[in-house]
Amino acid sequence: PLYCICNQVSYGEGNNIMRAGDIQDFMPAPYENEIKARLANNGALPPDLSLITIAREGGSDYLFALLNGYEDLPAGAAEPGEGQAYNPYFHGYYIGMAQQIYNESVDYEDGTIPYASQIAKDVCEYLAWTSHPYMDESKLYGMKALASITLFGTAMYLLMRVKRSHMRLRQLAFAVPGKEKSIAANGNVSSLSKYKQVDEMLDRAARK
Numbered sequence: 001p002l003y004c005i006c007n008q009v010s011y012g013e014g015n016n017i018m019r020a021g022d023i024q025d026f027m028p029a030p031y032e033n034e035i036k037a038r039l040a041n042n043g044a045l046p047p048d049l050s051l052i053t054i055a056r057e058g059g060s061d062y063l064f065a066l067l068n069g070y071e072d073l074p075a076g077a078a079e080p081g082e083g084q085a086y087n088p089y090f091h092g093y094y095i096g097m098a099q100q101i102y103n104e105s106v107d108y109e110d111g112t113i114p115y116a117s118q119i120a121k122d123v124c125e126y127l128a129w130t131s132h133p134y135m136d137e138s139k140l141y142g143m144k145a146l147a148s149i150t151l152f153g154t155a156m157y158l159l160m161r162v163k164r165s166h167m168r169l170r171q172l173a174f175a176v177p178g179k180e181k182s183i184a185a186n187g188n189v190s191s192l193s194k195y196k197q198v199d200e201m202l203d204r205a206a207r208k
Contacts, residue, residue: 026050027130042083044096053124053131060124065089067120070099177201 027050031037038045053059069089073080077093080086084094101116101123108114129135 042096049127050130053128060128063124064120067101068117
């Protein structure tokens with residue numbers, strides 16, 4: 001499609017020019033203002049479809065059900081107003097948008113059978129992308145960040161094990177003055193013996 005783009009850098013007068021739209025361009029509004037939008041839709045203001053997926057509870061699932069949910073008016077139901085259609089998935093059941101998707105309403109170049117459900121699925125996927133156009137890039141950056149954190153954390157852990165191993169393996173033993181030789185030559189002493197010596201020293205100090 002051709003979008004109306006105003007390029008004041010190349011055109012000093014700021015005249016509007018027509019060029020093919022890029023994927024980076026914002027999709028132009030179908031109506032010039034709110035009044036024309038309401039007049040063309042039976043007084044209802046159309047929502048911003050670029051954000052419709054995140055603006056409705058259920059997201060793409062809700063849109064898919066809405067596009068495929070048009071039914072004949074059930075028995076006993078009130079007649080819809082002028083320009084309205086019955087859709088049980090719409091809040092209030094009567095929607096101002098007529099059914100837009102039918103079987104074989106488009107042709108796929110790859111030979112996909114153009115069922116209404118397939119067309120609705122493609123529309124919902126596109127609207128989901130417009131709501132989060134940078135999601136794939138954000139996920140890629142997140143994966144890179146997690147990989148970097150994992151490698152950095154592993155390196156820091158191994159470095160700590162190497163550099164602080166002598167401190168973690170060091171053993172402190174309490175000995176009564178004059179009985180330092182009671183500690184074994186290799187520096188090992190049982191927890192029971194060292195605490196027993198401390199208790200004996202504290203008892204003697206208490207008696208004095």
